[in-house]
Amino acid sequence: MSPKKLKINFHKKFNLPSSDQILHALNTPASYESLQADLDFRYDKKSKNFQIKTLSLNLFLKKIRPNDTCCLIGFTEYDLYVEDSDLFVAGLCNGNLGVGAFSIMRYHPKLNFSEENWFEYKQSKICDDKTWLMRSCRLMVHETCHLLGLAHCKYKDCCMNGSGHLKEDFKQSMFLCPIDLKKLWLILGFNLPERYENLKQFFVKNKCEKESKLLQKILKDLENFE
Numbered sequence: 323m324s325p326k327k328l329k330i331n332f333h334k335k336f337n338l339p340s341s342d343q344i345l346h347a348l349n350t351p352a353s354y355e356s357l358q359a360d361l362d363f364r365y366d367k368k369s370k371n372f373q374i375k376t377l378s379l380n381l382f383l384k385k386i387r388p389n390d391t392c393c394l395i396g397f398t399e400y401d402l403y404v405e406d407s408d409l410f411v412a413g414l415c416n417g418n419l420g421v422g423a424f425s426i427m428r429y430h431p432k433l434n435f436s437e438e439n440w441f442e443y444k445q446s447k448i449c450d451d452k453t454w455l456m457r458s459c460r461l462m463v464h465e466t467c468h469l470l471g472l473a474h475c476k477y478k479d480c481c482m483n484g485s486g487h488l489k490e491d492f493k494q495s496m497f498l499c500p501i502d503l504k505k506l507w508l509i510l511g512f513n514l515p516e517r518y519e520n521l522k523q524f525f526v527k528n529k530c531e532k533e534s535k536l537l538q539k540i541l542k543d544l545e546n547f548e
């Protein structure tokens with residue numbers, strides 16, 4: 323199959339939602355015609371693995387970003403890269419476009435991959451969904467905060483700590499430190515007890531005992547503080 327043909331068949335081959343399905347879900351003003359450009363990707367014939375070029379995803383997100391949003395983030399289970407020399411990337415923010423695209427693929431707890439070739443990876447069918455969900459949530463919070471203007475945190479154990487590799491990433495805190503929480507509050511102006519209550523409900527629903535207990539304690543402290 324020629325690269326051109328592969329490109330045309332990309333959405334069909336990998337069962338991606340069609341542009342009009344995405345438009346409908348987002349209720350965005352972009353027209354279907356403006357979304358005809360396909361995503362750039364690279365494909366390894368032998369392994370049949372592929373990676374999507376992150377910038378092409380971000381340009382796509384920019385097109386469908388509704389006017390009344392401050393940013394739009396895309397998350398995918400497909401693997402991503404930026405430069406040809408990359409093994410993979412977790413994602414890329416384009417702050418000037420107000421968009422970011424991220425992949426949770428390499429965060430899979432049962433993924434074995436080569437440190438040399440991007441196309442050499444194998445995912446076990448047995449999956450620890452909870453660990454994958456928690457890692458993905460942490461990535462989502464970290465990157466959303468970046469898009470909202472928060473930099474890496476040097477102060478405390480924090481979801482906004484910078485990391486050089488996945489192992490470091492996985493050790494990071496699930497929560498923001500008080501300094502970054504205050505920054506986020508100044509940007510978004512949320513109700514703090516309400517935020518913690520929503521977070522607690524999320525962790526209870528996903529059977530994360532440690533996080534639920536911590537949030538319960540914080541909520542109690544807040545009650546006493548008031």
Ligand SMILES: [Zn+2]
Pocket residue numbers: 464468474483484485
């Ligand atoms: Zn970061």
Ligand SMILES: [Zn+2]
Pocket residue numbers: 475476477478479480481482483498499500501502
């Ligand atoms: Zn912090």
